[in-house]
Amino acid sequence: MGLDTLRLDWELARRGYARYAAYPAATIAGVFVNTVFGFMRAFILLALFEQRDHIAGYDASATVTYVWLGQALIMTIYIFGWQDLALRIRSGDIAGDLIRPVHPLRASLAFDLGRALYHAIYRGLPPLLVGALVFRLVLPADPLEWLAFVISVGLAIVVSYGFRAIYNIVAFWTTDHRGAMFLGAVAVNLFSGFIVPVAFFPDWLAALAHATPFPSMVQLPIDIFIGRATGGEVLGTLAVQLVWAVVLLVIAERLFAFGVRRLVVQGG
Amino acid sequence: MAELRESLSLYRLLIAARVRAQLQYRTSFAIETVAAFLVSFLDFVAILVIFSNVPQLGTWSVAQVALLYALATLSFAFTDLVIGHLDGFPALIRDGNFDLMLVRPKGTLFQVITGDFQLRRLGRVAQALLVLGYALNTLAIDWTPDRALVLALTVPSGVLIYGSVWVAVICIAFWTVEGREAANAFTYGGAFLAQYPMNIFDRWLRRFLGYFVPMAFIAYFPALHVLGKTDPLGLPAVLQVASPVVALAAAVVASTVWRFAVRHYQSAGG
Numbered sequence: 041m042g043l044d045t046l047r048l049d050w051e052l053a054r055r056g057y058a059r060y061a062a063y064p065a066a067t068i069a070g071v072f073v074n075t076v077f078g079f080m081r082a083f084i085l086l087a088l089f090e091q092r093d094h095i096a097g098y099d100a101s102a103t104v105t106y107v108w109l110g111q112a113l114i115m116t117i118y119i120f121g122w123q124d125l126a127l128r129i130r131s132g133d134i135a136g137d138l139i140r141p142v143h144p145l146r147a148s149l150a151f152d153l154g155r156a157l158y159h160a161i162y163r164g165l166p167p168l169l170v171g172a173l174v175f176r177l178v179l180p181a182d183p184l185e186w187l188a189f190v191i192s193v194g195l196a197i198v199v200s201y202g203f204r205a206i207y208n209i210v211a212f213w214t215t216d217h218r219g220a221m222f223l224g225a226v227a228v229n230l231f232s233g234f235i236v237p238v239a240f241f242p243d244w245l246a247a248l249a250h251a252t253p254f255p256s257m258v259q260l261p262i263d264i265f266i267g268r269a270t271g272g273e274v275l276g277t278l279a280v281q282l283v284w285a286v287v288l289l290v291i292a293e294r295l296f297a298f299g300v301r302r303l304v305v306q307g308g
Numbered sequence: 309m310a311e312l313r314e315s316l317s318l319y320r321l322l323i324a325a326r327v328r329a330q331l332q333y334r335t336s337f338a339i340e341t342v343a344a345f346l347v348s349f350l351d352f353v354a355i356l357v358i359f360s361n362v363p364q365l366g367t368w369s370v371a372q373v374a375l376l377y378a379l380a381t382l383s384f385a386f387t388d389l390v391i392g393h394l395d396g397f398p399a400l401i402r403d404g405n406f407d408l409m410l411v412r413p414k415g416t417l418f419q420v421i422t423g424d425f426q427l428r429r430l431g432r433v434a435q436a437l438l439v440l441g442y443a444l445n446t447l448a449i450d451w452t453p454d455r456a457l458v459l460a461l462t463v464p465s466g467v468l469i470y471g472s473v474w475v476a477v478i479c480i481a482f483w484t485v486e487g488r489e490a491a492n493a494f495t496y497g498g499a500f501l502a503q504y505p506m507n508i509f510d511r512w513l514r515r516f517l518g519y520f521v522p523m524a525f526i527a528y529f530p531a532l533h534v535l536g537k538t539d540p541l542g543l544p545a546v547l548q549v550a551s552p553v554v555a556l557a558a559a560v561v562a563s564t565v566w567r568f569a570v571r572h573y574q575s576a577g578g
Contacts, residue, residue, distance in 0.1 A: 065486035076493040079513055080501055087366050087508035088358060095361050219339030226346045235350060236357045245357075 048142060049150040056154025067162050070115065075167045078111040082175060085236075096239035102266045103237070105178045108171030109262045110234050112164035116156050116193065117200035117257050119234055121225040124148070125208035126217035135305040145289075145296055149201055156197040178266045185264065188274045192261040195281035199256045202288025203228070209292060212299030227252075233259030239268075253284035315418060322422040330427050337428060344431030348385070351503060352377060352439055366508040367540050371446040373505065375535070378440035379527035380502035383466025385432035387474065390467075393424035394474050398481035398488040407575050417475065417566055447535065454549075455534050461552050462530040466502075468555035469526055472562035473498060479569040494521055502526040507540040514541075522558060525551040 060067075082104050089100040098106070113119065125148055128134045137144040171177060180186050207224035211217040229235055231254035238249050238259045249255055260277050263269045269277045330337055355377060359370040368376070397420060400406045409419045449455065477491040494517075501509070501517050506528040509518070518524035525547075532539050533548035 063486055065484055066489060069487040069490035072490050073493040073497065076497050076517075077500065080497065080504075080509065083509045083513065084358070084365075084504055088362050090366070091362050091364070216333070216336040216339065219336065219343050222340065222343030222347060226343070226350060229350055230353060235354045240357055240361055242357075242360050 045142065049146070052147055052150035053154030053157070056151035057158045058154075060155050060158045061162075070163055071166045074111045074114055074163065075170050078108055078167050078171055081111070082107045082171070096237070097268065098237060098239065101176050101178050102268075104171070104175045105266050106237055106262050108168050108175075108177065109265055110258060111171070112160070112168045113193070113196070113234070113258055113261070115159040115163040117196055118204060119225070119228055119232070119258070121221045122204045123208060123217060123221050125205060126211035126221070129208070129211040129299070130215060130217065132305040134303070138300065143293075145205060145292060148205070149198070152201050153197060160193065180265060180267065185267070185274070188278065189261060189265045192264050192278060192281060195278065195285055196257045196261050198285040199253055199281060199288060200228070202285060202292050203253060203257075205292040206288065206295060209295045209299050212303060228254055228257060231255065232257045233262070253288055256281040256284045315414075318414075319418075319422055323425045326425045327427055340428040341431040344428050345435045348381060348432040348435040351381070351500070352435070355503070366505045368505045371443050372531070372535060372537070374439050375443040375447060376505065376527045376531050377503045378436050378443050379462050379466065379531060380499065381436035382433065382440060383463050383526055384470055384499040384502075385429060385436050386463070386467045387470035388432065389426065389429040391421055391471055391474055392426055392429060394420065394478045396424075397478050398485045401481050402485045404575065406573070416570055417563070449534060450536060455536075458530050458533045458549055462527070465530075465551040465555040466526045469522055469551075469558050470495070470499065472555070472558035473521055476562040476565045479565050482569040482573050498523045502528070505540070522554050525554045
């Protein structure tokens with residue numbers, strides 16, 4: 041792996057960014073929807089604090105901050121699913137990717153990182169800003185916490201990519217990848233802590249969630265932002281995310297290799 | 309009347325063909341039905357997790373919220389089954405295929421609605437029925453004829469309201485194909501809102517999505533009547549039985565918006 045490959049990754053990431061920057065009206069519409077849902081989710085969880093001051097260490101401000109960060113992560117890590125790779129496998133386009141000098145998963149990861157940057161800025165920040173204007177959010181005081189949060193979101197994107205790649209690679213074995221995608225999205229929505237914070241779960245469900253890579257996609261970056269993880273815990277959190285990122289990428293790569301071995305593409 | 313009968317039989321014919329086609333792929337159908345069941349179940353898991361931390365939400369108990377959830381989800385599931393593919397309608401405009409519909413001897417809306425019928429969405433119906441069973445079983449409802457009637461009319465009214473909102477907001481595609489996702493705030497957003505007690509939302513959100521887009525009539529108002537519960541918002545009791553009227557009004561508005569949009573449609577040509 042030389043500088044040339046890194047240069048190529050960079051170019052692919054820029055294409056990923058540009059691909060999504062080309063549709064500003066779609067972005068505005070999406071921001072509108074994410075914002076409306078953000079308000080609904082915020083009011084629902086705030087209703088819990090009419091009866092209690094704290095739930096599992098969250099106060100009202102931390103909970104509202106959690107909601108708006110979650111809304112900002114929806115597109116950034118594609119919480120509701122992604123099927124681009126599966127569609128390339130199904131159509132046979134993957135054959136074209138295979139003869140290129142970069143591993144298809146690496147190329148698609150680079151593209152996805154560029155896409156995620158666009159979505160983080162243009163789909164993530166606007167709802168977060170609206171939330172910050174209307175509600176009192178908890179903001180990190182220390183620049184280092186901001187830095188740790190940005191790194192954590194970056195790792196969350198890679199972890200989510202690894203998992204998305206795995207349920208897309210299923211398309212090598214079945215022409216119907218949508219079922220796998222839906223089931224994958226269900227797992228992400230629940231166990232990542234996106235729909236309700238993992239800390240609100242009953243103990244057994246929280247323990248189950250923490251044994252999976254899913255909190256690394258949503259809950260862990262949020263924990264850093266709202267200060268649930270501090271000091272050395274922040275490094276521990278980032279380490280957990282890094283481990284899951286590597287594990288999922290390796291599994292995806294192995295599965296992909298198996299899939300390619302049984303790939304038959306028609307046509308000349 | 310004869311025209312209506314003809315439309316209905318044509319509808320049955322077209323939908324039967326779509327259903328037969330989907331049942332050809334049994335495994336896909338089974339997996340996607342189960343997936344629809346689970347996706348829908350997530351929303352209810354959220355409610356259960358919330359209630360594992362507090363005994364009530366805005367004076368509503370878990371079984372009462374389950375009733376709201378079940379009524380809202382059942383209405384939404386049936387609407388989704390019949391016209392959920394309207395989400396793909398903007399593609400018809402973009403590809404120019406809507407022009408074809410204009411020259412056929414049937415209404416455009418009829419053709420769009422018969423364009424698909426996703427049987428797998430029955431997974432959501434099944435999930436909502438389970439929760440409804442749980443709610444009705446747990447709540448000691450003091451049944452009277454009027455309560456039974458209100459409950460029976462809730463889901464048909466809800467389907468008509470959701471359907472009307474869906475048709476009205478998807479008309480945005482006649483002007484901007486890219487911005488069509490904005491419609492989701494009303495369709496999916498409204499469906500989400502209706503699962504919860506209206507009184508926990510801030511006033512402006514209630515006014516906008518609860519009354520203007522009449523999501524409060526999907527489950528909240530009828531549930532108050534069925535439960536014999538005092539409205540935490542203190543609104544007139546007549547609203548609790550008004551859902552069918554609101555539904556008919558919504559249908560009139562939606563068909564007016566649709567006709568207005570089609571009249572102003574300018575094809576991309578070609």
